[in-house]
Amino acid sequence: MRMDRSDNESQNIFFFPWLKAWEASSGHIGKFPAIGPSREKTEKLMKGHPLYSNLYSVWMDSVSDFANISLEAMKRMNDKTSLMDGQNNPDKYKEIYNNWIETYSDTFKEFLRSAHFSGDMGKFMSCLIEAGKYNREMLEENFLKPMNLPTSTDIDEINRELYSLKKTVKELNRKINELSQGK
Amino acid sequence: MSFMIQKNMNEPDLIRETFIKYKKGSEIISELTEISVGVTPHEIVYSEDKMKLLHYKTTVKNPCPVPVLMVYALVNRYYILDLSPDKSIIKNLLDRGFDVYAIDWGYPSGMDRYLTIDDYVNGYLNNAVDHVRNKSGTDKISLLGVCVGGTLSVMFAALHPEKVKNLISFVAPIDFATDKSPLNIWAKEMDVDKIVDYYGIIPGDFLNMGFLLLDPFRLLIDKYVGFFEHIDDKKTVENFLRMEKWIFDSPGQAGEAYRQFMKDCYQENLLIKNRMEIGGKRINLKEISMPFLNIMAEFDHLVPNESSLPLTEAISSTDKESMVFPTGHIGMFVGSKSQNEVCPNIAQWLKPRSYAQKDKTKIGVKKTKKNHHKQKESMNES
Numbered sequence: 001m002r003m004d005r006s007d008n009e010s011q012n013i014f015f016f017p018w019l020k021a022w023e024a025s026s027g028h029i030g031k032f033p034a035i036g037p038s039r040e041k042t043e044k045l046m047k048g049h050p051l052y053s054n055l056y057s058v059w060m061d062s063v064s065d066f067a068n069i070s071l072e073a074m075k076r077m078n079d080k081t082s083l084m085d086g087q088n089n090p091d092k093y094k095e096i097y098n099n100w101i102e103t104y105s106d107t108f109k110e111f112l113r114s115a116h117f118s119g120d121m122g123k124f125m126s127c128l129i130e131a132g133k134y135n136r137e138m139l140e141e142n143f144l145k146p147m148n149l150p151t152s153t154d155i156d157e158i159n160r161e162l163y164s165l166k167k168t169v170k171e172l173n174r175k176i177n178e179l180s181q182g183k
Numbered sequence: 184m185s186f187m188i189q190k191n192m193n194e195p196d197l198i199r200e201t202f203i204k205y206k207k208g209s210e211i212i213s214e215l216t217e218i219s220v221g222v223t224p225h226e227i228v229y230s231e232d233k234m235k236l237l238h239y240k241t242t243v244k245n246p247c248p249v250p251v252l253m254v255y256a257l258v259n260r261y262y263i264l265d266l267s268p269d270k271s272i273i274k275n276l277l278d279r280g281f282d283v284y285a286i287d288w289g290y291p292s293g294m295d296r297y298l299t300i301d302d303y304v305n306g307y308l309n310n311a312v313d314h315v316r317n318k319s320g321t322d323k324i325s326l327l328g329v330c331v332g333g334t335l336s337v338m339f340a341a342l343h344p345e346k347v348k349n350l351i352s353f354v355a356p357i358d359f360a361t362d363k364s365p366l367n368i369w370a371k372e373m374d375v376d377k378i379v380d381y382y383g384i385i386p387g388d389f390l391n392m393g394f395l396l397l398d399p400f401r402l403l404i405d406k407y408v409g410f411f412e413h414i415d416d417k418k419t420v421e422n423f424l425r426m427e428k429w430i431f432d433s434p435g436q437a438g439e440a441y442r443q444f445m446k447d448c449y450q451e452n453l454l455i456k457n458r459m460e461i462g463g464k465r466i467n468l469k470e471i472s473m474p475f476l477n478i479m480a481e482f483d484h485l486v487p488n489e490s491s492l493p494l495t496e497a498i499s500s501t502d503k504e505s506m507v508f509p510t511g512h513i514g515m516f517v518g519s520k521s522q523n524e525v526c527p528n529i530a531q532w533l534k535p536r537s538y539a540q541k542d543k544t545k546i547g548v549k550k551t552k553k554n555h556h557k558q559k560e561s562m563n564e565s
Contacts (some may be wrong), residue, residue, distance in 0.1 A: 093197075097408070105400040112396060113365040122372030129374075129381045155293065156383065163297040166232075170306070 048134050055127040062124055073107035208414030218424045221262035223274045229314040233289030234307045242277045247537035249348050250282040250319045256331035260432050261287050263516045266425055270517045275526040284315050290434040296383040298437035301462035304338045312346050323348035330354055341470045349536045351476045354515055356486045357494040358455040359448050363487035370449035379438040387433025471498035474536050477505040483512040
């Protein structure tokens, strides 16, 4: 199973026989009242697998990119320090530091403005948000709804309504002012 | 005194000097009770939801009759324009005889996530402008838009030219086609809808992370090393902490406004093409015909000159000028050039244009269109 090509279907094929066997046996015992029937809980949890796999995959791509660029910066720094004479005294500390910061800063800036980094960051953000959204949905559905607490969707609806009402009130106020000024 | 570069110093000396320096620095920091910013005297003359309109106390007897409204960006806080008495664009303009107002956009909360650019430009900004016009008794005011506040001011001036006497765009992005800034490159790869739908209010830290990524080694390491090198100097410590306070004082962004700005400006570049619409109205930059000053920073890593300069050509004003100063984006607000070069040049340009319409012919409005490169050269020479 390749992490970067994971999808729900292949996982379902793999896990479902095990899930059904568990539900028919010890799954009867280990139920969690706050999070609904265990079957639904497991199915929902499984929907998160591809999201986390994708996130892990793009995260690893980023780690690999940053490792490579760190190596490149290290090589460039090594080239510079090899040109410095061998004196080891405090006078040189600042010079070495300045060289280090300049080399690393330039190398990373070069990388960070590349299309490669930009594309990877876009993918990473996208996967991070999808996983975050899934987490939030799970939390809302499994904890907030059973406890009759408002979810972010409920609050957003109220906010939208408030925004709309405020806009209407402002518009009405504007019209009243215009009428009172005899415009 | 810089402990790292003193000649002929051995390791024990270095350690002793460093210890003494840090001890003094610790004492300075522990004595500081509050980091004061935005201290120029002012009063809040109008507020609407989170937005506040500040009116600064004039420092001359007869200020220019046409007031200046400073519109800062939605990102970070307006008080960078008034960071400390000796680093204050606002105080500098007051002392040069202007009647200055500024908008504080405040911190959007959950219920502001549906605010659009239309709400900001045709709502808050329009109402603030009307309030300034009423209070000062003038039909038109001078608008000085800073960074993204400049972009909003340009939109406003195009939609309400009858209310703007002079327009100053201060390091404002208008043409987003350039790839000179990593922000422009990154923005094109972002799934904006996904981000806005998830966050609602885009966290300030999310944006800050992007700014820090522009040069992580300088902004996350070297800046602090530099600070520790001068930690025994009280003034340096105070200024550093003021800047740190401003940098990390990042309000969230109203989701819908952010969505439209990122898509229409950064991704589609509609504003400079005169194809952007807000509130059902198309923004035509040719509607801008008032005197116009375009101010840019030569080493701006956030808003490259290529992003600001095309505006000078895109508008129909005949009295227009571009100025490029040899500094960076932040240097335009708090660097020495800000007080010694930027402010005097703004005042010199704005003052003759800050009188009522009837006085216009008397003072003689200079109708120039300077080549910005020539301007840049002359600034460098000076």
